[in-house]
Amino acid sequence: MWNDVLTALEPYGESVIEPLVKIALILGALMTAAAYLVLLERWIAAWVQDRKGPNRVGIPLTKIKLFGLGQPLADGAKFFFKEEYTPAHVDKALFILAPITILAAALAIFAVIPFGSVLPPFAGMDRSIELVVAPNVDVGMVYVFALSSIAVYGVILGGWASNNKYSFLGGLRSSAQLIAYEIPLGLGILPVVLAAGSMRLDTIIEQQASIGVWNALVQPLGFVVFLVASFAEAARLPFDLPEAEQELIGGYHTEYAGMKLLLFLIAEFLHMVVAAFLITILFLGGWHFWGLTGAVGEPVTWVTAILRVVVLVTKIFMVILFFMLIRWSWPRFRFDQLMALAWKLMLPLGLINFVAVAVMVERGWLGWADAGTGVIVYEPAQVGLAVLFGWVVAVAGWIGAAIVAPLHTDNRPRLAHPFDSDQQVG
Numbered sequence: 199m200w201n202d203v204l205t206a207l208e209p210y211g212e213s214v215i216e217p218l219v220k221i222a223l224i225l226g227a228l229m230t231a232a233a234y235l236v237l238l239e240r241w242i243a244a245w246v247q248d249r250k251g252p253n254r255v256g257i258p259l260t261k262i263k264l265f266g267l268g269q270p271l272a273d274g275a276k277f278f279f280k281e282e283y284t285p286a287h288v289d290k291a292l293f294i295l296a297p298i299t300i301l302a303a304a305l306a307i308f309a310v311i312p313f314g315s316v317l318p319p320f321a322g323m324d325r326s327i328e329l330v331v332a333p334n335v336d337v338g339m340v341y342v343f344a345l346s347s348i349a350v351y352g353v354i355l356g357g358w359a360s361n362n363k364y365s366f367l368g369g370l371r372s373s374a375q376l377i378a379y380e381i382p383l384g385l386g387i388l389p390v391v392l393a394a395g396s397m398r399l400d401t402i403i404e405q406q407a408s409i410g411v412w413n414a415l416v417q418p419l420g421f422v423v424f425l426v427a428s429f430a431e432a433a434r435l436p437f438d439l440p441e442a443e444q445e446l447i448g449g450y451h452t453e454y455a456g457m458k459l460l461l462f463l464i465a466e467f468l469h470m471v472v473a474a475f476l477i478t479i480l481f482l483g484g485w486h487f488w489g490l491t492g493a494v495g496e497p498v499t500w501v502t503a504i505l506r507v508v509v510l511v512t513k514i515f516m517v518i519l520f521f522m523l524i525r526w527s528w529p530r531f532r533f534d535q536l537m538a539l540a541w542k543l544m545l546p547l548g549l550i551n552f553v554a555v556a557v558m559v560e561r562g563w564l565g566w567a568d569a570g571t572g573v574i575v576y577e578p579a580q581v582g583l584a585v586l587f588g589w590v591v592a593v594a595g596w597i598g599a600a601i602v603a604p605l606h607t608d609n610r611p612r613l614a615h616p617f618d619s620d621q622q623v624g
Contacts, residue, residue, distance in 0.1 A: 220331045224308055232467045233270035239522045240269075246526040280456040285360075288453060292359035297454070297461035300352025304468040307345045310338040311475050312400050314507035315485055316498050326498065329507070330400070339387055339397040342476065343380075346431065349469065350376040356462070357450035368449030371439045371533065378540040379430035379437075385548025386424025389417055389555035390480045393564050403484030404494045409565065409576045412483040416564070416584050419592035420551040421481045423544050428473040430540070433466065435525040439533055474517040478510065482517075485510040542603050547595050554591040558584045 237252060244251030255272045256264035284290060314329035328334075335341060350373055357369020390413055391397050394405040406412050414421040430437040451462045478484060485491055485506035492502045531539070558564050563584035565576040 216327070217331055224313070224331065225305070228305070228308065228468065228471070229464070231471065232464050233274060234267075235467055235471075235518065236273070236463075237266065237269050239525070242519070242522045243526045246523070274460075277457060277460040282456045282458070285453055287361045289359040289361065292355050293453075294458070296352050296356035296359060297451075297458045297465070298352075299355060300349050300465040301461045301468075303345050303348040303352065304465045304472065307342055307472050310335045310341050310399060311472070312403070312479070312484070312510075314503060314510055315400070315403075317503050318498060318500055328400075333400075335398065337397055338399045339391060342399075342472075343384065343387065346383075346469075346472065347376075347380060349431075349465070352465070353450050356454070360450070360453040362453050365450050365452045368452070372433065372450060375430060375433070375437065375439060375536060375540075378537055379427045379544070382423050382540060382544035382548045383427035383431055385545070385552055386420050386427060387480065389420050389552050392552075392555055392559055393417075399479050399484075403479055403486060406483045407486035407491075407494050409581050410488065410578075411581055411585060412481060412486070414481040416558070416581075416588045417481070417551055417555060418589055419547055419595050420555070422592070423548045423551060424481065425477060426539070426544060428477060429521070429524070430536070432469040432473045432521075434470060434521055436528045436531050437536060438530065439536055470518065470521050471514075474514045474521065477517050478513040482513050484513075538603075543599055547599060550591060550595050554588065558587060563587070 241251040251266070252269040253266040254263055255266055255268040256262045257268060284293060309332045310330065312328070312330040316326040316328050319326055353372040353376070354369045357365045357367075357372070360366070390402060393413065393416070394402040396402065396405075433439075451459055454462060487509045491506045491509055492498070496502075498506075563580045565580075
């Protein structure tokens with residue numbers, strides 16, 4: 199049977215088998231990572247709160263605890279054996295469609311995200327293997343941005359279909375929040391695309407490796423805008439208003455349980471992983487590290503290829519740790535602060551950064567094309583000038599924001615107005 203299948207696939211060869219292998223590896227890695235990132239976050243929460251985290255569950259039917267590494271398996275089994283209960287008052291079709299939509303969109307984004315550079319030819323192959331499921335996608339950033347926008351539909355569907363006031367309020371909050379922060383998110387991406395001259399993620403990495411300076415150093419203001427917007431788009435604290443437990447019980451997934459709830463929770467963690475990938479690729483140089491991962495255009499050996507994967511994964515892991523530390527050490531914003539931060543602070547700062555990068559590109563500080571050969575030429579002095587200009591713009595932008603709109607970042611409790619009705623006496 200399998201010989202017949204392989205014989206049938208032989209004419210398609212690499213065009214079918216290679217993407218299927220990549221998809222299988224990525225799905226397995228992502229599902230495993232999502233499970234153990236939950237355990238890691240519980241450990242970090244315990245460390246921040248000065249208590250012990252999960253440390254008991256190990257190998258079943260034995261006394262071997264393995265530092266609690268069996269906890270994700272126990273949690274998965276718990277979800278698997280929970281009753282698949284659907285409340286009678288919900289819209290069943292939309293209720294089931296919502297978690298599927300949000301998880302499918304979160305997984306599909308990884309089709310264009312590189313996990314390294316390339317692998318050298320092996321096993322008789324005559325070309326290198328690119329470490330991305332769908333290589334050479336010229337509109338990679340548009341694809342990522344479009345699919346990340348679809349996530350809001352899953353949240354809105356879950357809130358509407360639940361026919362529950364708490365869920366409905368969570369869906370409304372989410373729609374307002376995600377749509378509002380897509381604009382600063384886009385304004386963080388546009389200057390990076392402008393500097394690289396391409397919407398391909400691998401080209402953006404190569405541009406940073408070529409000039410030897412990461413975009414976080416050239417565009418610090420854009421980096422902060424994109425980082426804040428990524429927190430909001432992933433609905434992580436301090437921006438988890440769609441599912442604020444103290445106010446909405448569970449928000450848009452209050453009525454969900456069992457495997458349907460698990461799909462929502464996996465999608466939430468995958469959004470954080472996607473955000474970490476994008477932050478690393480767009481602003482932290484991707485697989486590039488000085489003196490370790492080689493130069494662009496050089497032949498890639500197995501050592502270089504493995505080092506690039508290790509560097510990329512290490513950076514992503516550090517960004518995820520930063521996400522988790524922020525969650526357990528920063529208080530939740532009020533909803534009015536959340537929206538004011540997007541429209542009155544992040545939006546103007548994103549526009550300022552975009553204009554600044556446009557000036558850098560126009561002046562040729564980030565490289566220019568040689569008239570004879572068409573090769574991009576980079577001069578260290580010009581790149582240094584771009585870094586200095588970027589930091590001057592960032593400092594000036596933040597000082598201006600602190601002067602013009604100080605209350606938009608004020609997280610202190612709002613004082614009651616002396617004429618509020620609940621303050622009246624008699």
